[in-house]
Amino acid sequence: MFSCLGVYVGEKIVLALRKRDSYPDDNGVWIATKPEHHASLKKLFPSMRSIYVLGGGAETNWQIVPEQADDFEESVMKICALIKKGDDRIGNIPKKKKAKAAVKKTVAKKSKTKKR
Secondary structure (H helix, E strand, C coil), X not given: CCCCEXXXXXXXXXXXXXXXXXXXXHCEEEECCCHHHXXXXXXXXXXXXXXXXXXXXXXXCCEEEECCCCCHHXXXXXXXXXXXXXXXXXXXXXXXXXXXXXXCCCCCCCCCCCCC
């Protein structure tokens, strides 16, 4: 997933952990959520924001607590506590991937030639 480490609770993805050289401003803990929960989560986690690499500055479902935030460790611990309590604002069940078309195997038939 975007070269991140996904954290799941059952089928629900709750977090993604990112540390890469590209787009370093988006390194940190990504939170799987929905726009209707952003305001209430932002009150708990003031450094939380949308992810630049995903939305180009626009609001995204995924939010981030950047690793360079002053409250990074404290925020991540609180997020984990919310997840442990089953807070419905955090986590999404990913859409199922469509099955790839079956690859047809062709069996090459050997040509029968008569030896004379």
